[in-house]
Amino acid sequence: MGAWRGAGEVDGYRRGSDDGHRGGRGVAAPLRTARAGELRESDAGREVRLAGWVATIRDHGGVLFVDLRDASGIVQVVVDPVLNPAAAELGRELRDEFCIAVGGLVRQRPPGTVNPELPSGAVEVAAAEVMVLSPSDPLPFRIDDRADVDENRRLEYRYLDLRRPRMAANLVARSKAIGAMRTTMLAQGFLEVDTPTLVKSTPEGARDVLVPSRLRQGSFYALPQSPQLFKQLLMVGGVERYYQIARCYRDEDFRSDRQIEFTQLDIEGSFWDREGVFAALEPVIVAVTRELRGVELTTPFPRMTHAEAMRRFGTDKPDLRFGMEIVDLGEAFAGTGFQMFAGALASGGIVAGINAGAREVSRSVLDGFVERAKGLGAKGLVWMVVEADGSVRSPVAKHLTPEELAAVTRALGAGRGDLLLVVADRPKVTRTVLGALRIDLGRPTGHDRLEFLWVIDFPVFSVGEDGSLAPEHHPFTAPYRVEEMRDDPEHALSRAYDLVVNGVELGSGSERIHDPRVQREVFSVLGISDREAESRFGWFMRALRYGTPPHAGFAVGLDRFVMVLQNEPNIREVMPFPKTQTGYDPMTDSPSLVDEFQLQELGIDLRPDVRESLAGEPTPT
């Protein structure tokens, strides 16, 4: 680019300067000698060159103010037509978000015109020269944090959205987080190793993102759900301490904290157990939090077993920033005549409740809670309000004895005005429903406080609605005892753990199986036949036979972590180019149809019904 030299035109835009004529002597490189947001009183008297974007223009007819923004921040540029008529003339042609360069003198602002809102507000740059590097069309939305722009529109113009201070700050935070992770991992002697992104599909857990092979038509790669098996192979390979900032892909429905592709800090270590993992990871969490929040966390983080988390909070990722714990009310209703409670207790269920505290709630809000509980799978929800006179108002009060009502309020520590929510159902349903209501009712907004927590001793299997068992973790997780896993699968515990902050699952990990015989047994208990295990994981099981060290590891969700630390409500705000809930990118119009030839090369034919549904769609030629 010919900026600052050559003729006085850049892409047809005239340059204004104080030499009184156009096309005058050029100005030598570099384009920029200072950063806008960094200028301070101590810079007064400096001749600087700045380059950036027009944040706002304030044209007083005479003097013209331009807020010049670059990645470092904003500084006010003053163009004075008396001192500099050519620059002023050009300045009048400037519009929002033009990319410009300015040369001039940094000076203290006149008394009374200092802007305390701006870090650079004590100074301004008196423009001697202004040059348009690149003009801008009128914007689809304002570059401003204060506007709440439709997200589709933001994604369509993500490059403009990223100019907003909030998004720019999130990019910086993300970069700092990765930096702190690398620094901490390197200091601990970890080796950064990258692993393939075209891998073997192992239909297990999440849906794979598939990539068709051209050279082997009909065969598919998968994008990795995580580098799980590769990092274990690195342990077999003698790496001992591995980490990677890894991109992972899971083709499941989107949520506010889930995207089809996301980033993890992935670590693995040999001769490690859980304690080794925690000891290596806590400094990383501390460093990232220090970097992004300026907060020094206390270690070690508290721990809680999965069973305790479920019992007290109804979830495997408890938010410890508030109480409202789930209280078992079995004792209070031990001999109750109230059919709903008695029935639940008799059939192996439980009665439990939470004290939502004193709050004014209308009947419609209470009905909303009942609907929510039903939506979550409970048969119903009983609400009780402790009245000013100590009596209990509830739709079921007449079915309960005064002793029972007293026992409930006592068990829940209820005082005047408190709202109590009670569920009677199977234990798991009861706890998860109350756990969800607890979050609905008690969760603090934002993430100003941080409550980290290790959740340990996950069960090997989770019990489904129908009583069926589903593995809670990937099949390479070591159980405490294989025999228990086989003989009493419902109660078997695994050497798996999660890291939780403020009710958000930040990541999970486990001690791995390093004995091929145990691995085979685990496959068998999981219902994976020898033959199936061989075809899907044979290559991996073979590796385990060559002196595999005991090892363990973890993966931290980078996007979620930054989301929490930046106090963002969803993961998209901390991802540079995220997709919508339906996996669509409005900016690039992706995913898109491909042309017939591309499909042919891959040996792929679209199903007739799919073809049919696409009729009328614009197709590539």
Place this chain on the structure above:
RNA sequence: GGGGGCGUGGUGAAGCUGGAGUUCACGCCGGCCUGUCAAGCCGGAGGUCGCGGGUUCGAGUCCCGUCGCCCCCGCCA
């Protein structure tokens, strides 16, 4: 797969009980203005009320369907 919320000039909103595309702020275009800082003042342009159907003399408004975005349940080993 299911439930809910939202969809109105370029942006953000209001639009009540169905009565003229009405209103507000920002942006845009033009003009004025020499110390503002989301500058100010005057004037102007700009909309198939997501799309389709229905009810009605009449629909942004009511009903049905559909599409898109967001949130939740399922799903996410």
